[in-house]
Amino acid sequence: MAQPQALQAGHQLLTQLGRQLPGLKCSSSTCQAGTLGLGTSGLRLAAAAAASASSRALTTGTSSGRQNRSAIRRLKAFLRDYKQLSKFRLSSLVALTASAGFAAGSGDSIDYAKLAWTSLGTLGAAAAANTLNQLYEVANDARMARTCNRPLPAGRLGSRQALLFAALCGVGGLWTLAEHTNPLTTGLGAANIVLYAGIYTPLKQLSIYNTWVGAVVGAIPPLMGWAAAAGELEPGAWLLAAALFSWQLPHFLALAWMCQDDYARGGFRMLPKFDPTGRRTAAVALRHCAFLLPLGAAAAALHVTSPWFAGEAALLAGAMGAGAIAFRANPTAASARKLFRGSLLYLPLLLAALAVHRQPNRHAVTWQDVRREAGAAAAGAAALLPEPLQPGRLWQQLQQMQPGLHWPQLRPVEQRYGLVLEQLQGIKCPSRAYGDSVDEQGSCSGSGAELLAEAAAVAAAAGEEPGDDAADAGQ
Ligand SMILES: CC(C)=CCC/C(C)=C/CC/C(C)=C/COP(=O)(O)OP(=O)(O)O
Numbered sequence: 001m002a003q004p005q006a007l008q009a010g011h012q013l014l015t016q017l018g019r020q021l022p023g024l025k026c027s028s029s030t031c032q033a034g035t036l037g038l039g040t041s042g043l044r045l046a047a048a049a050a051a052s053a054s055s056r057a058l059t060t061g062t063s064s065g066r067q068n069r070s071a072i073r074r075l076k077a078f079l080r081d082y083k084q085l086s087k088f089r090l091s092s093l094v095a096l097t098a099s100a101g102f103a104a105g106s107g108d109s110i111d112y113a114k115l116a117w118t119s120l121g122t123l124g125a126a127a128a129a130n131t132l133n134q135l136y137e138v139a140n141d142a143r144m145a146r147t148c149n150r151p152l153p154a155g156r157l158g159s160r161q162a163l164l165f166a167a168l169c170g171v172g173g174l175w176t177l178a179e180h181t182n183p184l185t186t187g188l189g190a191a192n193i194v195l196y197a198g199i200y201t202p203l204k205q206l207s208i209y210n211t212w213v214g215a216v217v218g219a220i221p222p223l224m225g226w227a228a229a230a231g232e233l234e235p236g237a238w239l240l241a242a243a244l245f246s247w248q249l250p251h252f253l254a255l256a257w258m259c260q261d262d263y264a265r266g267g268f269r270m271l272p273k274f275d276p277t278g279r280r281t282a283a284v285a286l287r288h289c290a291f292l293l294p295l296g297a298a299a300a301a302l303h304v305t306s307p308w309f310a311g312e313a314a315l316l317a318g319a320m321g322a323g324a325i326a327f328r329a330n331p332t333a334a335s336a337r338k339l340f341r342g343s344l345l346y347l348p349l350l351l352a353a354l355a356v357h358r359q360p361n362r363h364a365v366t367w368q369d370v371r372r373e374a375g376a377a378a379a380g381a382a383a384l385l386p387e388p389l390q391p392g393r394l395w396q397q398l399q400q401m402q403p404g405l406h407w408p409q410l411r412p413v414e415q416r417y418g419l420v421l422e423q424l425q426g427i428k429c430p431s432r433a434y435g436d437s438v439d440e441q442g443s444c445s446g447s448g449a450e451l452l453a454e455a456a457a458v459a460a461a462a463g464e465e466p467g468d469d470a471a472d473a474g475q
Pocket residue numbers: 090094122125126129130133189192193196214215217218221
């Protein structure tokens with residue numbers, strides 16, 4: 001019994017140590033054990049306990065059990081390092097904002113498989129960007145208590161491993177987006193890696209405006225999600241991006257205020273360093289909380305959400321704004337921490353409210369929807385339509401929209417519908433392809449479902465009057 005207990009004690013101490021490392025406070029000045037509240041003697045004690053536990057295990061334990069445990073420990077440490085390299089929590093939050101964009105940009109139904117691919121691709125791209133960011137900042141991170149235990153400055157991973165990981169995540173993420181979404185989404189993902197790793201990251205050491213550029217980086221993932229769902233960027237997408245932009249300023253400025261000495265040690269130029277009274281920092285944070293107040297009303301006005309969201313979003317922004325007001329009145333580490341924590345609550349709550357009150361995007365009919373419905377309609381039509389089928393009114397409308405289309409002289413009718421749909425794939429706005437209502441400017445409205453219902457009605461009419469081409473033509 002003594003052996004497992006001894007092992008457990010050693011393991012617990014090491015685990016405790018491991019847990020405390022990522023929780024370093026940014027106010028400490030070094031990355032040594034003293035900052036952990038354990039002290040170097042505590043560290044030695046932990047190491048001694050672990051060593052004594054393992055030596056006892058050596059004498060009494062079975063070697064295979066020991067090997068298994070040590071292999072599991074190594075695997076866990078390995079995974080933990082790569083998780084840190086990807087800034088997994090931040091990358092997951094980024095993927096979540098892309099999912100929110102996808103849901104908001106979707107039509108009547110959400111294509112969950114595509115949503116999952118979009119989130120996964122975004123996660124890969126964000127992990128690549130975060131790894132490149134850490135590769136650039138090894139020396140800076142080593143000087144900061146908040147970041148010195150990251151795998152690169154701590155020496156647990158080398159730059160070649162990190163570069164390979166960045167390449168794998170980046171290529172994998174962008175390939176996933178290219179394969180499962182569209183060029184717009186993939187292009188935004190690629191551009192965002194360049195913006196974050198190539199522009200924002202060096203700018204952190206050059207100008208306080210890095211925070212604003214970083215806010216643009218954080219605003220792009222919801223655009224990616226929307227683009228993946230709808231194939232284009234509509235006003236609702238820009239509204240979501242604006243929300244993410246404004247949210248990041250109070251969030252990152254509060255963090256920069258709390259950790260200002262640490263950032264200065266790292267060589268980063270953050271606004272608080274040049275703002276000893278905190279008035280400018282607080283004013284920017286407060287201004288962006290104010291920008292968030294009417295966000296929900298704008299979303300409701302654009303039919304992105306129901307009007308309920310207007311009230312809820314205003315309440316959430318008001319609560320975060322109260323934190324910013326308190327910070328402005330008394331810019332201390334404590335009031336900055338409150339604002340920071342408030343911002344951490346704000347975003348998931350806002351996204352949850354958006355998901356609950358989302359309204360279908362009338363402009364977005366996914367090709368999955370169209371194909372599914374067309375398949376069903378075509379199957380029904382095949383049973384009813386007389387042969388040969390002549391191009392009817394619907395077809396004429398489609399040709400007006402897209403003059404290059406040709407009528408496939410093929411039977412049976414399912415194939416014909418299938419081929420027409422194949423040709424329509426290239427059209428940017430699927431509902432426009434259906435020609436339900438297209439205004440002078442070429443803006444599209446209506447939905448594929450409406451036209452398919454019309455197709456089914458025409459098919460049914462043709463079935464009632466076999467051979468009557470006029471019915472098919474809808475004339
Ligand atoms: C699709 C894609 C490429 C998305 C990228 C999204 C992304 C990485 C957003 C993060 C935005 C941001 C300013 C983080 C802070 O970085 P920091 O360098 O200040 O953080 P640190 O101080 O913890 O290193």
